[in-house]
Amino acid sequence: xxxxxxxxxxxxxxxxxxxxxxxxxxxxxxxxxxxxxxxxxxxxxxxxxxxxxxxxxxxxxxxxxxxxxxxxxxxxxxxxxxxxxxxxxxxxxxxxxxxxxxxxxxxxxxxxxxxxxxxxxxxxxxxxxxxxxxxxxxxxxxxxxxxxxxxxxxxxxxxxxxxxxxxxxxxxxxxxxxxxxxxxxxxxxxxxxxxxxxxxxxxxxxxxxxxxxxxxxxxxxxxxxxxxxxxxxxxxxxxxxxxxxxxxxxxxxxxxxxxxxxxxxxxxxxxxxxxxxxxxxxxxxxxxxxx
Amino acid sequence: xxxxxxxxxxxxxxxxxxxxxxxxxxxxxxxxxxxxxxxxxxxxxxxxxxxxxxxxxxxxxxxxxxxxxxxxxxxxxxxxxxxxxxxxxxxxxxxxxxxxxxxxxxxxxxxxxxxxxxxxxxxxxxxxxxxxxxxxxxxxxxxxxxxxxxxxxxxxxxxxxxxxxxxxxxxxxxxxxxxxxxxxxxxxxxxxxxxxxxxxxxxxxxxxxxxxxxxxxxxxxxxxxxxxxxxxxxxxxxxxxxxxxxxxxxxxxxxxxxxxxxxxxxxxxxxxxxxxxxxxxxxxxxxxxxxxxxxxxxxxxxxxxxxxxxxxxxxxxxxxxxxxxxxxxxxxxxxx
Amino acid sequence: xxxxxxxxxxxxxxxxxxxxxxxxxxxxxxxxxxxxxxxxxxxxxxxxxxxxxxxxxxxxxxxxxxxxxxxxxxxxxxxxxxxxxxxxxxxxxxxxxxxxxxxxxxxxxxxxxxxxxxxxxxxxxxxxxxxxxxxxxxxxxxxxxxxxxxxxxxxxxxxxxxxxxxxxxxxxxxxxxxxxxxxxxxxxxxxxxxxxxxxxxxxxxxxxxxxxxxxxxxxxxxxxxxxxxxxxxxxxxxxxxxxxxxxxx
Numbered sequence: 001x002x003x004x005x006x007x008x009x010x011x012x013x014x015x016x017x018x019x020x021x022x023x024x025x026x027x028x029x030x031x032x033x034x035x036x037x038x039x040x041x042x043x044x045x046x047x048x049x050x051x052x053x054x055x056x057x058x059x060x061x062x063x064x065x066x067x068x069x070x071x072x073x074x075x076x077x078x079x080x081x082x083x084x085x086x087x088x089x090x091x092x093x094x095x096x097x098x099x100x101x102x103x104x105x106x107x108x109x110x111x112x113x114x115x116x117x118x119x120x121x122x123x124x125x126x127x128x129x130x131x132x133x134x135x136x137x138x139x140x141x142x143x144x145x146x147x148x149x150x151x152x153x154x155x156x157x158x159x160x161x162x163x164x165x166x167x168x169x170x171x172x173x174x175x176x177x178x179x180x181x182x183x184x185x186x187x188x189x190x191x192x193x194x195x196x197x198x199x200x201x202x203x204x205x206x207x208x209x210x211x212x213x214x215x216x217x218x219x220x221x222x223x224x225x226x227x228x229x230x231x232x233x234x235x236x237x238x239x240x241x242x243x244x245x246x247x248x249x250x251x252x253x254x255x256x257x258x259x260x261x262x263x264x265x266x267x268x269x270x271x272x273x274x275x276x277x278x279x280x281x282x283x284x285x286x287x288x289x290x291x
Numbered sequence: 292x293x294x295x296x297x298x299x300x301x302x303x304x305x306x307x308x309x310x311x312x313x314x315x316x317x318x319x320x321x322x323x324x325x326x327x328x329x330x331x332x333x334x335x336x337x338x339x340x341x342x343x344x345x346x347x348x349x350x351x352x353x354x355x356x357x358x359x360x361x362x363x364x365x366x367x368x369x370x371x372x373x374x375x376x377x378x379x380x381x382x383x384x385x386x387x388x389x390x391x392x393x394x395x396x397x398x399x400x401x402x403x404x405x406x407x408x409x410x411x412x413x414x415x416x417x418x419x420x421x422x423x424x425x426x427x428x429x430x431x432x433x434x435x436x437x438x439x440x441x442x443x444x445x446x447x448x449x450x451x452x453x454x455x456x457x458x459x460x461x462x463x464x465x466x467x468x469x470x471x472x473x474x475x476x477x478x479x480x481x482x483x484x485x486x487x488x489x490x491x492x493x494x495x496x497x498x499x500x501x502x503x504x505x506x507x508x509x510x511x512x513x514x515x516x517x518x519x520x521x522x523x524x525x526x527x528x529x530x531x532x533x534x535x536x537x538x539x540x541x542x543x544x545x546x547x548x549x550x551x552x553x554x555x556x557x558x559x560x561x562x563x564x565x566x567x568x569x570x571x572x573x574x575x576x577x578x579x580x581x582x583x584x585x586x587x588x589x590x591x592x593x594x595x596x597x598x599x600x601x602x603x604x605x606x607x608x609x610x611x612x613x614x615x616x617x618x619x620x621x622x623x624x625x626x627x
Numbered sequence: 628x629x630x631x632x633x634x635x636x637x638x639x640x641x642x643x644x645x646x647x648x649x650x651x652x653x654x655x656x657x658x659x660x661x662x663x664x665x666x667x668x669x670x671x672x673x674x675x676x677x678x679x680x681x682x683x684x685x686x687x688x689x690x691x692x693x694x695x696x697x698x699x700x701x702x703x704x705x706x707x708x709x710x711x712x713x714x715x716x717x718x719x720x721x722x723x724x725x726x727x728x729x730x731x732x733x734x735x736x737x738x739x740x741x742x743x744x745x746x747x748x749x750x751x752x753x754x755x756x757x758x759x760x761x762x763x764x765x766x767x768x769x770x771x772x773x774x775x776x777x778x779x780x781x782x783x784x785x786x787x788x789x790x791x792x793x794x795x796x797x798x799x800x801x802x803x804x805x806x807x808x809x810x811x812x813x814x815x816x817x818x819x820x821x822x823x824x825x826x827x828x829x830x831x832x833x834x835x836x837x838x839x840x841x842x843x844x845x846x847x848x849x850x851x852x853x854x855x856x857x858x859x860x861x862x863x864x865x866x867x868x869x870x871x872x873x874x875x876x
Contacts, residue, residue: 116590
């Protein structure tokens with residue numbers, strides 16, 4: 001019984017860590033989709049970029065770990081602004097097919113670039129000593145790094161929610177998600193709002209990729225392999241919502257971890273089947289607005 | 292409203308409709324002449340040739356749903372892969388070796404799967420639809436990967452036995468039979484698909500692509516038609532998959548998942564969407580380029596196809612055939 | 628007289644927002660009936676309820692005396708209900724004749740044929756050409772809808788609906804956005820519509836409404852304010868206050 005209980009706690013803990021990471025990465029996609037109606041399948045590229053920035057910083061430079069995390073966020077956000085201004089913005093009014101193809105093209109290019117620079121092996125995560133080892137909590141031992149990861153993700157999520165609910169930027173985002181034409185007519189500069197929001201979402205993906213590098217290995221095919229999970233988070237959670245994707249991400253985190261632990265021979269099979277069944281039941285997702 | 296570039300519609304070749312002339316034009320015989328000529332002129336390249344023919348068939352099936360009905364999918368490989376594995380399991384495990392029986396079984400399996408999954412996913416749109424198509428092909432990838440006793444898992448399924456076609460034509464080492472067999476199957480499917488896009492059903496598919504709301508408002512059974520074309524497309528994709536297994540006598544995991552779907556999309560976009568022959572031009576150019584470049588410059592190859600996709604979307608939405616059409620229109624204007 | 632279209636106590640609310648408040652409404656055979664009301668009065672909502680794009684919270688809709696309340700939009704079309712859209716809802720990349728032929732083929736039940744070429748459907752094509760000719764669009768039959776001037780696109784909106792040979796035709800602001808120089812064409816077309824079709828028109832242009840309609844229903848805040856002949860409506864003080872006053876005052 002005690003063995004089962006401790007494995008249950010362990011699965012819940014690791015599921016929570018994975019779910020939080022998945023949310024920090026995917027929330028940008030959910031917002032981009034809700035705000036701009038842009039199907040950015042290349043969202044995982046930003047997470048991978050963040051992951052590589054962290055792993056290379058730790059491996060090749062003396063940048064301290066927290067600074068490397070900040071760097072992953074800032075550099076990815078800045079890079080995404082360049083992409084958004086130069087390329088994405090041209091396709092806001094294009095059809096869904098163009099957006100899908102364009103972003104698949106970006107994925108292929110990013111995979112190739114990553115392979116050229118970093119090789120095909122997964123990037124090693126060299127953590128500083130103070131974050132290794134175990135951390136005692138409620139009479140149990142937990143890996144310190146994951147406790148840290150959950151804490152940082154929690155803070156980021158709280159900050160994001162606060163930002164959307166309480167700041168001027170958040171009010172503009174909410175207005176534009178509800179009705180873009182109306183938002184424009186009351187003088188919101190949607191162009192700038194898009195860029196800013198896109199940068200924030202991409203930066204969070206970069207941070208998520210970096211934080212989660214130890215859970216989801218950073219390798220060139222990362223954006224291809226992780227894509228389906230981001231899409232599930234957004235589709236199940238509901239586009240343009242903040243709360244829905246968190247529930248969806250945590251559900252995936254827990255169930256994926258549990259399945260890997262207890263039924264490893266089935267891989268992600270049940271997650272896909274459960275997702276299909278869930279959307280059969282609620283096509284608009286758990287928290288999607290019904291039209 | 293429309294997901295497609297203007298070049299893919301009215302006025303473009305083979306858009307179907309009530310005033311389109313359905314007769315086969317002389318240019319449409321060119322691919323078949325080329326294919327016949329290649330058989331005699333390039334005997335060393337017949338296995339590449341068969342591969343091209345198979346991917347033309349696969350791209351044709353995608354064009355039907357993407358180019359005509361406007362259904363965007365990341366998971367068309369599900370049907371290709373299921374067709375490939377059905378043929379493979381029949382030939383390697385169950386002793387069913389007649390190629391046409393394998394083909395029919397693969398077509399039926401993929402078709403049924405098309406009806407079942409189509410009925411589920413075509414009630415959704417946008418990102419959710421994309422995700423579901425992807426999830427479905429990943430489900431089959433998981434099954435193929437884990438059910439090793441039936442599928443061979445990551446090692447693939449070797450030793451697929453394929454008897455002579457019609458009991459007469461043995462699959463030879465040079466790939467002559469494989470090439471002609473694939474060519475014959477492609478020809479039959481091409482003829483059927485061509486009939487379909489020039490039919491009223493085909494016209495109503497373009498109506499759904501252009502404006503589903505209006506199709507509902509004129510009383511069209513939109514959902515039913517979408518499921519129908521999805522199933523037809525799935526059937527053809529299943530046939531293409533079975534051909535791949537039969538010509539290689541092997542099937543592996545690379546027929547399922549996101550990558551084959553993505554590559555197929557690239558091939559079709561490269562050739563031109565919703566033009567029927569874009570599905571011919573795209574795989575031809577792509578696979579020949581891949582044969583030359585991918586082995587020598589694997590990293591650059593991936594970068595190159597990504598770049599081409601981005602460039603096509605930004606600057607040449609009609610693909611290669613779109614560029615050809617535009618050039619011909621310009622020439623005509625100049626001579627006029 | 629029996630109404631060809633009738634709504635009984637039709638209600639629709641989104642949460643606390645009531646967009647249709649017990650609407651009772653009758654359309655006589657061959658009627659020329661206008662539905663007016665200020666912006667947000669629930670006119671398009673009522674249209675969407677009648678066509679089945681949205682489901683009512685309660686109440687009933689009858690077409691030719693038979694309830695159609697739970698039926699899918701397509702089934703209502705089969706029973707003779709046609710509509711046009713306030714914002715062009717066309718097959719933009721298709722030829723004008725295909726836009727109309729798609730509707731005619733659906734009505735004739737030949738639209739699902741998979742083998743015979745569409746161009747062999749002579750009956751469909753001839754009917755489409757004849758219909759386009761009556762609307763003055765014969766010259767444009769092979770043009771792509773997206774290439775037509777806006778006024779002609781509005782005519783294609785009407786042509787598609789007429790291709791269904793509806794018993795009841797719902798016109799949602801047919802002249803919306805058409806420059807006044809071209810709007811006389813729309814008016815001519817409306818005047819020439821077959822007399823056996825009962826027409827319900829939503830329109831903001833009061834000149835058009837008073838010229839076209841024999842009866843007018845005024846909606847306000849989702850409910851029927853009043854109904855009567857154009858003269859009665861023009862003289863109605865309440866109408867002037869909520870609507871005409873705001874427009875012409």
